[in-house]
Amino acid sequence: MEDCDAVEVLICGAGAAGLTLAIDLARRGVSFRLIDRLAEPFAGSRGKGIQPRTLEVFEDLDVVDRIAAASGPYPPQRRHHVGGGHDEAQSFAITPPTADEPYRTPLLVPQFRTEAILRERLAELGQAPAYGRELRDFTQDAEGVTAQVAGPDGVATIRCRYLVGGDGGRSFVRRALQVGFPGRTLGVRAIVADIVLEGLTRDAWHRFDDGDMARQVAFCPLPHSRLFQLQAPIPPEGEPDLSVRGLQAFVDARIAGSGLVVREVAWASAYSMNARLADRYRVGRVLLMGDAAHIHPPTGGQGLNTSVQDAYNLGWKLGAVLAGAPDALLDSYEAERRPIAADMLGLATDLLEKAKQGDMRRGRDVHQMDLAYPSSLLSLDLTGRAAGVRAGDRAPDVPLQGAGGQPRRLFDLMRGPHWTLVGRGADAALPPPRAGLHSHRIGPGDAFRDVGDRLATAYGMADGDLLLIRPDGYVGAVLPAAQAARLEAYLAACLPA
Ligand SMILES: Cc1cc2nc3c(=O)[nH]c(=O)nc-3n(C[C@H](O)[C@H](O)[C@H](O)COP(=O)(O)OP(=O)(O)OC[C@H]3O[C@@H](n4cnc5c(N)ncnc54)[C@H](O)[C@@H]3O)c2cc1C
Incomplete structure (x- = not known):
C-alpha cells in the first residue's frame, strides 16, 4: 500500500x-x-x-x-462538623508487607x-x-x-x-x-478539580457536609505538590463555573464561614457517574x-x-x-x-x-490482590486440590536463596516479559530451553534454593511438581510430577513454536 x-x-x-x-x-x-x-x-x-x-x-x-x-500514604479522612470540631478515621488499614505480598497498602x-x-x-x-x-x-x-x-x-x-x-x-x-x-447512569454528577487552596492542613483528606451528603465537599492533599483535589457532587443541570472565582463561590456556598481561599485552579472537570x-x-x-x-x-x-x-x-x-x-x-x-x-x-x-x-x-x-482466572481455558490445574494456590490465581511471591547465598525472590525470577517454569527438587522434569520461557529447578545443588520450604508451603508443591507462571504473574499450570508430559501441549497453545 x-x-x-x-x-x-x-x-x-x-x-x-x-x-x-x-x-x-x-x-x-x-x-x-x-x-x-x-x-x-x-x-x-x-x-x-x-x-x-x-x-x-x-x-x-x-x-x-x-x-x-x-x-x-492515604491520609486519614477528617470529617468536619458544622459549627466546629471534627472526627477522623483511616480509610485503609495500613498493613505491612509480607513475604508473599510485598505491597499491601494503596498509594496516593x-x-x-x-x-x-x-x-x-x-x-x-x-x-x-x-x-x-x-x-x-x-x-x-x-x-x-x-x-x-x-x-x-x-x-x-x-x-x-x-x-x-x-x-x-x-x-x-x-x-x-x-x-x-x-x-446505567447513576444520577450523580460531580466536579473534580486540582486547586491551590489556603486554610487547610495537608495531613488529612478533609470532608465537609452539613448532614446532607449531596452538599459534601472533599479536599484531598496531593503528595509532593501544592495541590488539593477537590471533589463534590453537583446538581444534574447547569454548567458549573470552574474558574478560581467560580470555585471560590462554590466553596463559600457549601461551607459557610470556612475562610478557605482558592488561589489557583490547575485542572478541573465536571462529570456524570455511570456504570457500563x-x-x-x-x-x-x-x-x-x-x-x-x-x-x-x-x-x-x-x-x-x-x-x-x-x-x-x-x-x-x-x-x-x-x-x-x-x-x-x-x-x-x-x-x-x-x-x-x-x-x-x-x-x-x-x-x-x-x-x-x-x-x-x-x-x-x-486491593485487586484476589482477582483470579480459575475458569479460564488457560488455567490448567492437575493437582486435584481444592485449597491453596491453584491455576488462575495470582502467583504469590516467595523468598528464595541464590546458590551463592544471596537473597532472591520468586518475583525476581518472574520479572520480564517471559513465562516462568519452576520445578521443585531434582526429580522435576524441565523441558528443553525455548524462547520466552525461563525454567528453574529449585533445590539443593541448583541455582536457587527453597530455604525453609517456603515455596513448598506457599504453593503446596511436592518433589517433582511443576509450576508454570504466566508473563502477567498468574499461575497458568500446576502439574504434579506424574503429569509433567501435559506441559508441552499447554505451551504450544500459548507460546510461539
Ligand atoms: C474523580 C475521579 C477519580 C478517580 N479516581 C480513581 C482512583 O482513585 N483510582 C483509579 O484506579 N481510577 C480512578 N478514576 C478513574 C481513572 O481516571 C480512569 O479509569 C482511567 O483514566 C482510565 O484510563 P484509560 O487509559 O482507559 O482512559 P483515559 O485515561 O480516559 O485515556 C484515554 C485517552 O484516549 C484519548 N483518545 C480518545 N479518543 C481518541 C481518538 N479518537 N484518537 C486518539 N486518542 C483518543 C484521550 O485523549 C485520552 O488521553 C477516577 C476518575 C475520576 C473521574
Missing part, C-alpha cells in the same frame, strides 16, 4: 491503559504506534489511588520505585504523575506517544486494520495487524465497532481496554488500576500471537477480563452507595 505507515499494533489513546500496553509491547520488541488526540499529556489528578496488585504490575514494568517516590499518586512516570519508562525503551493524532476511521480485513489518523500534517493512513482502543469512556473505537455499552460494560472486548482484529470497555464511579479507586491490568493481560497475548502463537489466545483476553470488570462495576457502585451514607472505609476487596 502506498504512503502508508505499517506497524504491528496501533494503540489509540495514551492514558494509563495505552501507556502500559506500549511499555509491555516495547519490551517485547513488537512494533507499534501510540497515538492520542490531545495536544499534550493529560494534566489532571483524577485516578489517584494505586492498588497493591497494580504495584506488583509496576514492579514488573520497572516503575514501582518511581511511583512510590511520587506517592504519599495523582494520575498526571503516574502517566508521566509511564512515559518516562516508555522513553527508556525508545518510544513516545504521538500527541495531536486523532483516530478518525478504520476498516479491518482478514490480515489487518487500516486506520485513518488526523494529525498536524493532515490525515495519514496506518496499516496494522491489530488495533487496540484505549480511548476512554466515550471510545471512538467502541462506537465505530457498534459494540453495545449497556448499564462493553458487550464485547474483541471484534476481529480490534480490541478494547480500560475505560473504553468499562466505566463506573470513582469510589474505591478501581478504574485506572483495572485499565492498567487490562493492558497487562493483553500485552503478552498480543506479543505471542504476533510471534506465531495461535490467534485463539487473544480470545482469552475478553474471557478473563470482562468478568473482572463486571464484578468491579458492582463493587464501585456499592461503595458509592456507602459513601452517600458517609462510610468511606475500604477493605481488601479494592
